[in-house]
Amino acid sequence: MAEAVATLAVSVWRGGAEGRFVGYAVPRRANQTVLDVVTYIQQRLDPGLSYRFACRVGMCGSCAMTVNGRPRWTCRTHVARVAGADGRIEIAPLANLPVIKDLACDLSAFFDKWAAARGSFVGTRTRRDDFARVSPAAPQRRAVDAAIECIGCAVCYAACDVVAWNPDYLGPAALNRAWTLVNDERDGAERARLSAVAGDAACHACHSHQSCTEHCPKSLSPTSSIAGLKRRTGLAALTGKI
Amino acid sequence: MGPRAEVLLWLAQRASAAVLAACVAIHLATMIYAVQGGLSAAEILGRTRGNVSWLAFYAVFVLAAAIHAPIGMRSVIREIVGWRSRSLDLALCAFAVAIAWLGWRAIAGLFR
Ligand code: SF4
Ligand code: SF4
Ligand code: FES
Numbered sequence: 001m002a003e004a005v006a007t008l009a010v011s012v013w014r015g016g017a018e019g020r021f022v023g024y025a026v027p028r029r030a031n032q033t034v035l036d037v038v039t040y041i042q043q044r045l046d047p048g049l050s051y052r053f054a055c056r057v058g059m060c061g062s063c064a065m066t067v068n069g070r071p072r073w074t075c076r077t078h079v080a081r082v083a084g085a086d087g088r089i090e091i092a093p094l095a096n097l098p099v100i101k102d103l104a105c106d107l108s109a110f111f112d113k114w115a116a117a118r119g120s121f122v123g124t125r126t127r128r129d130d131f132a133r134v135s136p137a138a139p140q141r142r143a144v145d146a147a148i149e150c151i152g153c154a155v156c157y158a159a160c161d162v163v164a165w166n167p168d169y170l171g172p173a174a175l176n177r178a179w180t181l182v183n184d185e186r187d188g189a190e191r192a193r194l195s196a197v198a199g200d201a202a203c204h205a206c207h208s209h210q211s212c213t214e215h216c217p218k219s220l221s222p223t224s225s226i227a228g229l230k231r232r233t234g235l236a237a238l239t240g241k242i
Numbered sequence: 243m244g245p246r247a248e249v250l251l252w253l254a255q256r257a258s259a260a261v262l263a264a265c266v267a268i269h270l271a272t273m274i275y276a277v278q279g280g281l282s283a284a285e286i287l288g289r290t291r292g293n294v295s296w297l298a299f300y301a302v303f304v305l306a307a308a309i310h311a312p313i314g315m316r317s318v319i320r321e322i323v324g325w326r327s328r329s330l331d332l333a334l335c336a337f338a339v340a341i342a343w344l345g346w347r348a349i350a351g352l353f354r
Contacts, residue, residue, distance in 0.1 A: 165322070194245075195246075198246075198249045199248035199249070200317065204248060233249050234252070237250050238253070242246050242249070
C-alpha cells in the first residue's frame with residue numbers, strides 16, 4: 001500500500017446549474033487517479049456526492065469531468081499530472097451539458113446528436129450474403145481506423161467553443177462517428193449521412209481550432225475527420241449527390 | 243437553406259478566398275511598386291484609363307470580395323448574434339450587391 005504523502009485540497013462542484021464548490025481534504029497517495037479522489041470523497045467523506053463511472057480503465061467513457069479547468073477522463077488521469085506541489089484540485093462537471101447533480105451531466109443532447117449525424121451503421125447485406133471483404137490497407141479503411149476508437153466520453157464536446165456558441169452544432173464526436181461510417185464501404189446511407197452532416201449546424205460550423213483534438217483522451221483527431229467531411233460533402237454537392 | 247446550398251456557399255467562399263489571395267498580392271505589389279517613383283493621382287489615372295487588363299483585374303477582385311465577405315459575415319452573425327432567419331440571407335444578398343455596385347462604379351471611374 002502506498003503511503004499518504006500529503007493532503008490534497010479538493011474543491012468539488014455540488015448542486016445543479018446553481019451550486020457551489022465545496023472543499024474536501026483527501027489523503028494523497030502514489031498512483032492515485034482523479035477518480036480515486038472522487039470515490040474517496042463519496043465513500044469516506046460525503047456519501048451524497050453524485051458522479052458517474054463504470055470501467056475505471058478508460059473504456060466506457062462515463063467518468064469525464066472538468067479537472068482544474070480542463071475536460072478529462074478521470075479514471076486515467078493521475079493526480080500527479082493535475083495537482084502541483086500545493087495539492088489543489090478543482091473538480092467540476094463537464095461544460096456544454098446540463099448538470100443533473102454535482103459531477104453528473106445529462107448527456108442526452110450529446111447522444112441525440114450522434115443520431116442526428118446518422119451515426120449508426122446501415123447495412124446493405126442480408127444474413128444469406130457472404131461477409132464483406134475489406135482490405136486493411138485500403139485508404140478508406142485506414143481513415144476508419146484512425147477515428148474508430150472513440151469511447152463517447154464527451155470530453156471533446158465539452159472542449160469545443162462552437163458547441164457553446166451554437167447549441168445546434170452536432171459537435172466533434174458525432175461528426176467523427178459520421179466520418180467513420182462515410183468511409184465504411186459496407187454502409188448504405190452515405191447520401192443521407194452527408195446531407196445530415198453538411199451546413200452551419202454541422203461540419204461547416206467547425207473552426208478547425210483543434211481544441212477537441214487537443215483534449216481527446218484517445219488521441220483521436222475529430223478536426224481531421226471534420227475536414228474530411230467538408231471535402232466529401234463539397235464533392236457530393238458539386239456532383240449533385242446531396 | 244438546404245444542405246446542398248450551404249455546401250455550395252462554403253465552396254464559393256473558399257474559391258473566392260483563393261482568388262482574393264492572388265488579387266490582394268498583385269494589388270499590394272503594384273501599389274508598392276507604383277508609389278516608389280512618387281506617382282501622382284493624375285499619373286495613375288493616366289495608366290488605368292482605357293486599360294482593359296486593369297479593368298478586368300479589378301472587376302474580378304470586386305466580384306471575389308462581393309462573394310467572399312457576405313458569406314463570411316453570414317457565419318459570423320449566425321454564430322455570434324444568433325440571427326439565423328431568411329431575413330439575414332436577404333440582407334446579405336443586398337450587402338453583396340452593394341459591394342459589387344460600389345466596387346465596379348469605382349473601377350469604371352478609373353477606366354473612363
Ligand atoms: S476543431 Fe471544430 S469540432 Fe474541434 S473543437 Fe474546434 S470547432 Fe470544435
Ligand atoms: S472523440 Fe475523443 S474526446 Fe470525443 S467522445 Fe470520442 S474519445 Fe471522447
Ligand atoms: S470509468 Fe470508464 S472511461 Fe473512466
